[in-house]
Amino acid sequence: MRSTVEEMQAARSAAQAYRHQPGSLQAAHVYAQLFVPVPDEAALAMGQDYLLQQMEQAAGLPCDLPGHPAALAGWMEGRTGEVARAYESYLKERQQGAPRRYFSGKAHALNFLRRVAPTKMVDGAWLYSAVKRWRDPLYRPLILTYLEELGDGDAAMNHVTLYRSLLAAHGCEHGPALSDEHYVQGAIQLGLAHHGEQFAAEVFGFNLGYEQLPLHLLITAYELNELGIDPYYFTLHVTIDNAASGHARKAAEAVAQAAAQASDTPAFMEGVRRGYLLNELGASTLGVIRSFSLQDEVVQVLTSKAPFGRMMHSDYCRIGGKTVNQWLEQPEGMARFLEEMQKANWITRGKEASQSRFWRLIDAAGGQMFGVFDGYEKQVIREWIEEGWSDGRRQPTFRALARGRENAAAEAPAVPAVALREVDLDALVADLAPGRHHIVPGLEATRLYSQRYRRACVA
Template sequence: MALEFDFVIENRQVAFSGILILICTCVTITVYLRNSKPPQRPERSNGSLAQGRKRFKEPRPAVTTNAEWTPMRELEFYKELYFKLQNLEEHPDTIPVARQAFLVLLSQALEDYDNELNKNILSIKRFDKNELARFLQSHQDRVTSQYHQYISRRQSGGPRELFQNQQAAGDWLREIAPLKLVDGAWLGHLNKITMPFSLRQIVRQTWQVFTEELGNGNRDQHHVKIFEDLLRVFEPELPSPITKAILHPRYKLGNLKYWRAAVAQLLVSLFPHDFLPEILGFNMHFEALQLDTMQAAKELPEVGLNAYYFLLHVSIDNGHSGHAAMAMESVADYIRHITDTEGEVAAGVAWKRIQAGYIFSEWQSRKGSQPTNLIARLNSVSDDRLESKLLAIFGSKIQAAHRLHCGSRVKIGKRLLSEWLDPEAFLVEEWQREFIRCLSTSQPWIYPGDSRKSKLAQEFRWGGRMYGAFTKSELETLELWINSLDYARTPDYYSFIEPITHSWHQISKISNTDKNGKFVHAGKSGSIETANSLPKDPLGKYLGDLPTNPNLSVLLPLWFTQCCLLESFLYAPGRTTDNIGCAVVRFLRAQSGFETEDLIVTGTDEPSTTENGGVVEFGLEMIRHASIPILQDLYSLFSRWPSEFATTMLKLASSPIRNFGVLLGMSVAFLELQEMVSESSNPGLLCPKSSERLALLVRRQYQCLQACLQEIPGGDTRHVDFHRGYDMAKVEINKCF
C-alpha cells in the first residue's frame, strides 16, 4: 500500500513537471513568433524623417520635449540675471544682454496682451487725464469689490484662500520672495544727473516713490528689510538678495513667474534715458491696489505672522495721496511736457509707450508663468547665420546617414527625404536653400517659432528615433533656427509704438561704463570723444573775467556733476537696508531738495516748486543769473565747457561700491564748495532765499556723510580712499576761484 501511494505521488510529480515544461515551451514559442513577425508599415505621412518601421510593439521611452527643458533653462537665466543686475559694476557686459531681454519681454507682453478685460488701458486711444483717472478708479473698484466678496465669504465661515496654515504661508512667502526682495527696483536708476534738466521735476516726483519704498532712509521703514524680517521667521539664515547665495535651491525661493517679475523690475529702470515713458507706465500699474496684497494683510495675522509689509502697501499705495496718485500725476505731467515741447504727435507716441509700460507690468501678474523662449531670442546669431550653421550640420551628417533613410516614404516638399540627403546633390547651394525652405514649412516636424512643439527637435532628444544623432550644441542650433522662423510675424515693441519721433527719444549721451568698466563719453554720432575734442564755449573767457565771480566755465561742470557721485549706489534696493545704505538715501534726498524725513511719508504733500529744488536747481539759477541760455542736459554743458575731472567723476561713480571711499571724500569736498556758494555775498550766484536754503541742505548732507563714515570700521581701506577722494576734489574745486 505504501509502495502504491509513493508511486501515485511520483506519477503526479512527473505529470506536474510535464505540464510546467509544456507551458514554458508555449510561452517561448509565442514570444518567438510575436518577435519574428514582419514589422508593420507605418502610414505614409508628409512629415516623417525616421525610417518609418516599428521594430517592437512595446512603447518607446517617453520623449523629453523642450516643454520640460525650456522653463528650467529660462528660470536659471533669470536667476543669474537677477544677481548680475544688482551687481552691475562687476558685470558691465550684462548691460547689452539686459537691453535685449527687456525688449524681448516687453514685445512678448504686447503680443500676449488680449482684450478680454472689460476695459483695458488700450481703450484710451488718446491721453486724457480724466479718462485715465476713471480707468484707474475702475481698476480699484474691481479689486475692492473682489475683496468685499472675499470678506463676505470669510465672514460666512469660508476658509482662508491664500494659505491654510503657517507652513503654507511660509511656502507662499518664499514663492513671492524674489519680487519682494527688490521692491522699488523699477525706479532704481531713475534719478540720474544725465537726464534732461527739463524733466527734473517729473523724475523727482517719481523718484520720491522710490525713496519711500526705501523707507526714506529709515531702516525700520525700508520695505525690503520689512519683508526680509518676515521671511526670516522661516529662513533665519536668509542671505542678502544682492548675493549669489540667494539663488541656491536650498532656500526654495520663487518660481519662473516671480523670478521673471523680479528681473522685469530690475530691467525696466535700467535705461531711463531711453525708456522713461515705459518706466512711468510700469510704475502706474505696479502701484495700483492688488487683491492678493489685501488678502495677505488679512490672513497672515490669522496664522500668527506679521502682516505689516502687506498692510503697508495697501495704505501707502493709495490713489488719493499715495504712490498710485503720484504715479498718475507723473504720467500727466510727462504728457503735458511732451505736448508743450514736441507737439501732439510726439505726445501720442509717448502715451503709447506709457501704455506699453503699463501692459508690461500687468503681464507679469497675468501671464508671468508662461515660458517665452527668451534664451533663443536673445541669441546674437542672425537668422541667416543660423540657417547657414544648420545647413552645415546637415551637410556634415550626410555621409554618416547616407541610405539610412532609404526606407522612408516621407516627403519634404516634393522630394523624398532620402533624395534631399543625397551627398552629391547636397553639395549644391541652391539645393540646400530649397531643402531648408521646404523643411521650415513641413509640419508636424517644424512648427515655425515653436521648437517645443516641433517633432524634429523631439526626435533628437531622449526617447526619439534619432536620439544621439545630434550633439547638444547641434540640437540647440536647430531649436534656435526653429524659434527664429516666426519672428517676422511677431508684433513687437517698435511696431506697437509707431510712429517713433526721435527728437525726444535719444540714447543716453553719457553712458556709465564700457565692457571693461571704463567711462565712455558718446557723441551724437555714437563715436567716442575725449573732453579735449569737444567744442569750446565762446563765453568761457568772458565768464572767467567776471569781477569777484568764480570761473563759471570751470565751476558749473563740476557743480552739476557732483550729483553723480553717490546716485548709482541705490539701484539695488537690497544694498540699502543697512545703516550706510540708509544714510546714502537721506543724503541723495537732501541733494535733490526733499524736505527733512519724517516718520510719516509726505506723499503728494511734498513741495515740488523750484523754490524747493536741490543742487541741480541751484546750478540752473546760477546759469540764469549769468544770462546764459538754459542748457538741455549735462552733455550740452560738457559741449560748452569741457571738464576732464567731471568726466573722471562720472567714471568713478559708475562703480559706487568699489570706489565708495573715494566718492565719499569727493562728496565732502563738494559740500565745502556748496557752503562757499551759499555764503557768497555775490548776488550773481544765488538769491538770498536760495542761499539760505542751500546752507540748510549742506548741513543735512553733511550729517548723512558723517553717518556713513562712522559705519566704516577703523583700518578699512575706505578711510584711505576717503582722504584721497577729498584731496582730488579740493584741487579741482580751487581752480573754480
C-alpha cells in the same frame, strides 16, 4: 521723454550686437547678474536685451489702459472701486464662516513668501533711474515714490530690509530652487532700473501698473495676520499705494504730466502701454498660491535633505526593510520613505505632532536630529503630520500676539545719524541702486538724498 518706434529699433539692434546665449535669455540668470552692487557692462547689455525680449512677449496681451492720459484718473478710480467692493464681499464671506481663500495653513503662507521673494527683494527697483533725473520736475513723483520704497534711508521702513526681516523671523532666509518664471518680474524691474533713461516712457507705464492696489494684496495681509505672520510689509503697501494721495495717484498724475510735455504724445503713450504690460509677465501672485501642495512640499523638504544625510545615520534601525542611509541614497524615493515611516509608527498622521517619534527627533531639545530642519521646513512637516487634526482652539492673530510689537525691521543694522548739509545728489546716486540701497552706506546715502531733494522741492 520720447519712446518712438525708431528708438526701439535702435535699442534692439544694439542689444542684438551682444548675444549672451542662443535662444531666450533666462530670467534667473539676468536677475543674478543685475542684482549686485555694481553690474558690469556685460550684465547691463544682457539686461537691455532681456527688456526688449519681454516687451515683445507682452506686446500681444490685452490691455485695459486708456489711450488718452486725461482718462487715467477715472480709470484708476474705477479700478479702486472694483477692488474695494470685491474686498468687502470677501470680508462678508469670512464673517459668515467661509475658510481662508488663499492659504490652507501657515506653511502654505510661508511657501508663498519664499516664492515671491525674488520680486520683493528688488521692490521699487524700476524707479532707480529716476533719481538721476532730479533736475527735471517731471520725475519728481517717481523720485518721491522710489525714496518711500527705500524708507527715505530708515532701515525700519526700507522695503527690502522689511521683507528680509519677515523671512528671517520664520526661518525662511534660504529659499528653495525656483523656476525661471519666479524671476521674471525681478529681472524686468532690474532691467528698467539700469536702462530707465533709454526706456523712459516704459518706466512711467510700468510704475502706473505696479502701483495700482490689487485685491490680492488686501487678502494676503488679512490672512497672514490670521496665521500669526506679521502682515506689515503688505499693509504698508496698502496704505502708501492708495488712490487718493498715494503711489497709485502719483503714478497716474506722473504719466499725464509727462505725456502733456512729450514731443510726440501718441508715441509716449505707446511706450507707457509697453511698460504697463510688463506687469503681466512671469509667475502671478495667484498662480504661486495655487501651485502649493502640502504633500508635495513635505516630500521636497526631505528630498532636499537626503544628499546631506547620507551615511550620517547608524544602521541599527530599519524602516521598511532598509536602513535610513539606504533610503537617503535614493532621494527620489522620499514619498515611499514617508509611507514606510507611517507604517512603522514613526509618524502618526492626523494627531498632534508631538505624538510622532520622528517629530520629537527633529523638534525636541536634545533630539538626535535637532537643528537639521529650519523653521519653514519644520512648519511644513508639522502641518503635514497634523493634517486633519485640531485642538479646537482658535489661533490668535499676529496682532493679538504682538500688541505693541517692535517694527519688523528692528534687526536691520542701525544707520548713524547724519547732519543735514548741502550735498551733491549726483554723487549719491550710485548708492541708491537696487543692489546697494539696503546696506548701511546705501541707507545713509538715501537719507542724505531724501533730505536734500525734499528740501529743494519746497524751496
